[in-house]
Amino acid sequence: xxxxxxxxxxxxxxxxxxxxxxxxxxxxxxxxxxxxxxxxxxxxxxxxxxxxxxxxxxxxxxxxxxxxxxxxxxxxxxxxxxxxxxxxxxxxxxxxxxxxxxxxxxxxxxxxxxxxxxxxxxxxxxxxxxxxxxxxxxxxxxxxxxxxxxxxxxxxxxxxxxxxxxxxxxxxxxxxxxxxxxxxxxxxxxxxxx
Numbered sequence: 213x214x215x216x217x218x219x220x221x222x223x224x225x226x227x228x229x230x231x232x233x234x235x236x237x238x239x240x241x242x243x244x245x246x247x248x249x250x251x252x253x254x255x256x257x258x259x260x261x262x263x264x265x266x267x268x269x270x271x272x273x274x275x276x277x278x279x280x281x282x283x284x285x286x287x288x289x290x291x292x293x294x295x296x297x298x299x300x301x302x303x304x305x306x307x308x309x310x311x312x313x314x315x316x317x318x319x320x321x322x323x324x325x326x327x328x329x330x331x332x333x334x335x336x337x338x339x340x341x342x343x344x345x346x347x348x349x350x351x352x353x354x355x356x357x358x359x360x361x362x363x364x365x366x367x368x369x370x371x372x373x374x375x376x377x378x379x380x381x382x383x384x385x386x387x388x389x390x391x392x393x394x395x396x397x398x399x400x401x402x403x404x405x406x
Contacts, residue, residue, distance in 0.1 A: 213263035215376040218358065221256050225249050232395040237334045239382035242392055244400055245359055247330040251288045260358055261292030264375055268326055268356050269297065271373055276326035276353055278302060278319060282311055282341040289358060290328035297326075304344045311337075311344040319350035329357040332374070333382065335366030342369050 222228040227249035233241050251257050269275070276299060281290025283305045294301035302319075304311035319325060327341050338355045345352045352370050360366070360374035361382075383389060 213375055218376040221260055222250060225253055225256060232392045232397045234397050234399040235333055235382060240385060240388055240392060240397060241380060241382040243380045245331055246400060257288060257292055261289055262296045264356050265293050265296035268373055272353055274324050277323045278325045279328050280325050280345055281328045282337045285330045286328055289330050293328045304341050311340045313344060313348050319348045321349040323350050324353050325350040326353055327355045329355055331359045331361055332357045332366050333361045335368040338368045
């Protein structure tokens with residue numbers, strides 16, 4: 213699946229948006245990729261995750277024994293990727309501000325894990341999930357995602373495998389470009405940052 217194919221999946225269901233958005237990182241952007249809209253469509257989600265599973269299988273040096281995703285946004289994509297790869301799926305949840313495995317989930321010592329995210333912007337959630345996997349004894353092989361908005365710039369401590377890598381600009385609130393300065397901002401993301 214090419215970058216154009218991935219973006220067409222987003223465009224076709226109205227999930228590639230233009231405007232003024234406050235991202236979950238707190239930064240501002242004129243482009244928003246609404247992966248929640250994509251996940252409304254099982255066929256679309258299955259196609260994307262099957263392609264992500266194929267990419268991971270082709271590019272990883274070893275096979276993961278588990279797929280783990282950060283809640284909430286990565287859960288559907290992690291599950292579908294695990295289904296395509298025929299491996300067990302788990303997720304992390306925030307407890308007192310930190311990702312943890314809960315609900316009886318555990319990772320055997322040194323078990324190879326593929327972390328699956330939806331979209332990487334700054335890489336914060338992915339890094340926190342990598343840390344949680346390591347804290348539970350797992351060996352994070354890589355983070356796989358549908359779209360890497362950082363175009364490879366996010367440092368998460370393990371390789372990033374993305375179906376599409378884009379250079380989507382974002383700005384601090386006090387550094388807005390002129391084309392966004394007078395446009396009201398909306399905050400479609402899920403993390404409670406200002």
